[in-house]
Amino acid sequence: MELPRIDVAPLLDDPRSSDADRVAAQLDKACRELGFFTIVEPELTGSLLPVLDREARRFFAEPDEVKADIAMARAGSAWRGWFPVDGELTSGRPDHKEGIYFGRNHTPDHPGVVAGTPLHGANLYPAKPPGLRAAVDAWMDRATEIGLAVMRGLARGLGLEADWFDRNLIDEPTVLFRIFHYPAGHGDGWGVGAHSDYGLLTLLAQDDCGGLQVREPNGDAWIDVPGDPSLIVCNLGDMLERLTEGRYRSTLHRVRNISGRSRLSFPLFLDPAWTATVPTVPLEGTPPAADVDRRWDGADVQTWEGVYGDYLTAKVSKVFPDLFAEVASGSGSEDVIETIS
Numbered sequence: 083m084e085l086p087r088i089d090v091a092p093l094l095d096d097p098r099s100s101d102a103d104r105v106a107a108q109l110d111k112a113c114r115e116l117g118f119f120t121i122v123e124p125e126l127t128g129s130l131l132p133v134l135d136r137e138a139r140r141f142f143a144e145p146d147e148v149k150a151d152i153a154m155a156r157a158g159s160a161w162r163g164w165f166p167v168d169g170e171l172t173s174g175r176p177d178h179k180e181g182i183y184f185g186r187n188h189t190p191d192h193p194g195v196v197a198g199t200p201l202h203g204a205n206l207y208p209a210k211p212p213g214l215r216a217a218v219d220a221w222m223d224r225a226t227e228i229g230l231a232v233m234r235g236l237a238r239g240l241g242l243e244a245d246w247f248d249r250n251l252i253d254e255p256t257v258l259f260r261i262f263h264y265p266a267g268h269g270d271g272w273g274v275g276a277h278s279d280y281g282l283l284t285l286l287a288q289d290d291c292g293g294l295q296v297r298e299p300n301g302d303a304w305i306d307v308p309g310d311p312s313l314i315v316c317n318l319g320d321m322l323e324r325l326t327e328g329r330y331r332s333t334l335h336r337v338r339n340i341s342g343r344s345r346l347s348f349p350l351f352l353d354p355a356w357t358a359t360v361p362t363v364p365l366e367g368t369p370p371a372a373d374v375d376r377r378w379d380g381a382d383v384q385t386w387e388g389v390y391g392d393y394l395t396a397k398v399s400k401v402f403p404d405l406f407a408e409v410a411s412g413s414g415s416e417d418v419i420e421t422i423s
Contacts, residue, residue, distance in 0.1 A: 083116070083298060083305050085116070085119055085120050085296070085305075085307060085315065086108065086112045086116075086119045086120070087119070087121075087122065087313065087334050088108045088109060088112065088119055088121050088122070088124065089105070089121070089122045090121045090209075090231060090235065092104070092105050093105055093106075093232065093234055094227075094228075096184055097234040097235065097238065097244040098229065098238075098244055098364045099360050102244075103171065106234055106235045106236070106239040106341065107336065108237060109232065109236055109239050110236070110239030111242065113236065113239070113318055113322075113330040114330060115299070115331075116333060117254075117299070117315070117317055117318045117323075117330065117332055118307075118315065118318075118333055118335070119234070119315075119316050119317075120310075120313040121313070121314045121316055122313065122314075123228055123314050126225060126287065127287065127311060127314065127374070128312075130217070130221050130224060131154075131287050131311060132218055133213070133217045133303070134217040134218065134221050134261075135289065135311075135346060135348075136219075137211050137213045137214040137217045138214065138217075138261050138346055139344075140213075140239075141210070141214055142180065142263040142344075144208075144210060146166060146328065148208075148210065149164045149208070150164065151247045152164050152182070152206035152207065152208050153165070154183065156206060157203055157204075157206050157283075157288065159198060159199075159201070159202075159203070160188075160195075160201065160202060160203025160204065161183055161185075161200065161201050161398060161402070162183050162203060162204070162206045162366065163182065163183060164181070164182050164185060164206075164207040165180060165181055165183070165402070166179045167179060167265060167420075169402075170402065170423065171270070171400065171401055172275040172276075172277050172299070172402070172404070173262045173403060175239075175275050177274045178264065179262045179263060179337075179339075180224075180262070180263050180275050181238070181260055181261055181262040183258070183259075183260055183322060183376070184205045184218055184259040184260070185201060185203075185205065185256075185258050185259065186222075186256075187205050187219075188202050188203055188204060190204075194356065200391075200395045200398070201256070201356075201391075201394065201395065201398065202244060203358075205218075213366070214294065216272060217226050218259065218261075221259070222257065222259050222349075225285050225314075225350045226257050226352065227316070228285065229283050229350065229353070230252065230255070230256065232283060232316065233247045233248075233252065233283060234248070236283075237333065240326065240365060241365070243278070246277075246363075247282075247353055250359065250361060251355065251358050252354060252355060253355055254355045254356075254396070255282075255352055255353060255354065255355060256262040256281070256351075256353035256354060256356050256391070256394065257350065258350070258353065259350045259351070260349050260351075261347075261348055262347045262349070263346055264291075264293070264345040265344055266341075266343050266344045266345075268343055273336075273337035273338060274299070274337040275336055276335070276336040277334065277335070278319065278320055278332045278334055278336050279317065279318075279319035279332065279351060280319050280320055280321065280351070280393070280394060280397050281319040281320070281351050281352065281354065281394070282318070282319050282321050282322045282352055283316060283317075283318060283351030284318075284350070284352070285316055285349070285350045286314065286315040286317070286349045286350075287311065287348040288310075288313055288345070288347040288348065289311055289345060289347075290309040290311055291308070291309045291339065291344075291345040291346075291394070292306065292307070292308055292309035292341060293320075293337050293338050293341060293345055294306075294307040294309075294315065294336075294338065294347075295307065295334045295335060295337070296317075296334070297333065297334050297335065299331055299333060299355060302330070304336075306332065306356065317332075318330055318332050318333070319332055320332045321351070321353070321360050321383075321390065321393075322395070323383055324360060324362075324383045324386065325360060325361070325363045325384070326363055326365065330367065332383070334358075337368065346392070353390065353394065354390040355390065356389075356391035356394075357389060358390045359387075359388065359389055359390070359391070360386075360390060382423065
């Protein structure tokens, strides 16, 4: 099984055109069958990715004490900055990677910053290399634009108005961007354990090392996703599976870095607005039965109700439990974990 390859240019030109309808049908098929697909986007992969890759490699080549100038602890509850190898957990197990967290740059007077809301704040950019900041900002702007266009295509594929998600869920989307570095020969080759993503849509760029694996939806085999910097790998998150009552798949995936080389990946997560309550899409027909036993975390996403920001805070707190305990002390945020996890 291979990931479908889809040219999303018509969605950028006119999301209501007949060409866009054709693309929407391709997206709908991929989301129902696998929950993973690749897209062609020349500006991202042709002009922006080479610069981003170069600047990221320069950063990760620095000693840890230099990278620690933008350590995540310096950003507090904003959860921005660098973490070291084995500093992030998946299912309670350290991931064999280091990385940098970015998000939307919130000014000091942003209501979320004033209120001390988790994941709200300013990005931390390194002094070395100086070019990383511009590369990250350009990538986030374009990738977000592409992600919003794909969401309009998914709306059309579901038989909704193209702007359904814009109006109901992502009028002010939560956008998170990560740069991950998997060192060569570290540990047993496991980069990230099996998991699914939390939000709506992930757009992933990667180098040519490979290592990403996707589990077949109706079996236990794993599909190797070739490392191809000319394509953007897209997958759906748990909230889109919940929105569609399981018609669209949030598929299990993992990373094994066994190439013998250092691997870089660049995932951008397009999520619901922080204050959004996630509705159920008005769709015809009977949805598939929930299969909680196949979930990596044993959770039934269809039963979740609440505000997306609380959901995301609870999830991220388990990725960095020590940091969360440090910044949440006395804030009452610990209660979010108990009620959502």
